Amino acid sequence: MGTVCISVDAELGWGFFDTAEPPMGRLNRAVWGWNQLRELCDRYGIPTTWAVVGHLCLDDCDGVHREHPLGAERFERERTEWSTRQSLRFGPSLVDDVLSADVDHELASHSFSHPDFTVESTTDAVVRAELSQFEAVTDDYGVDATSFVFPRNHIAHRELLVDRGYRCYRDLSPTRQLEPLARRQLEKLRQTTIGSPPLVRPRIDDHGLVAIPASLYLFGFEGCGRNVAELVGTDPIVRQAIGGIERVAATDRLFHMWLHPNNVTTLADVDRLEAIWQHLAAAREAGRVDVMTMGEIARDELAAEPQYA
């Protein structure tokens, strides 16, 4: 029986905090999208890994964060453009809702304030502060996060994750690991003809962390391509996701979908997810697939690893 995992990068405005022109139309719907996604998980009983930006757990802040090595400069937008945009910066009740849901979701870390881990300014000291400040703000929830999703999926400083007790992270999908040209060709082929996102296997990396590759980004096919595809009938992402669930059922592999709650901005987006969640719940009900969080996958992977004295 195959396994299906869903991970979400729960960040409200933080994914665009340091971009020149954040997509405000999308971000203005971020709280709505978050609630829609959580309700879908409730309705179909789908446990999900919520990789939360730690800053969301705060009720308020001074916008300076003097205790952070990147300090006031890094957080300037909190004091200027976004000074009155609480709903882009804070969401403790949204995090509460996830943790108090009937479904047993996993709280994972997506860092404290979403810096790119691969840029020069993100030093070891910055990463340590990002990890410890995440821990400080999530401590109140009584949760010890052991799964990590890197901001922008830019993987670096893994040894510092080990130091803080993390056990796994979301790795790039096998197609993201290809050369750009090959990747573009494959993406094009996938969008126009076959719907076969990769099935993957978790593996233990050279730091002893479980790398859990992604299979399919659920909002990776937007714009005019999507509109044309919808006109002719089937949402191609729904087709790919259902194809992935069906294919993984006959294997011992993993099918790992991911998205941001702030991708969900319209009822058509909710329909897309509902078609997938419904299919997944039925496949699980029929005993054809397991649905697991990243933390559960890592636990099993580490338990299966032979121990050498």
Ligand SMILES: [Zn+2]
């Ligand atoms: Zn702040």
Ligand SMILES: [Zn+2]
């Ligand atoms: Zn992110």
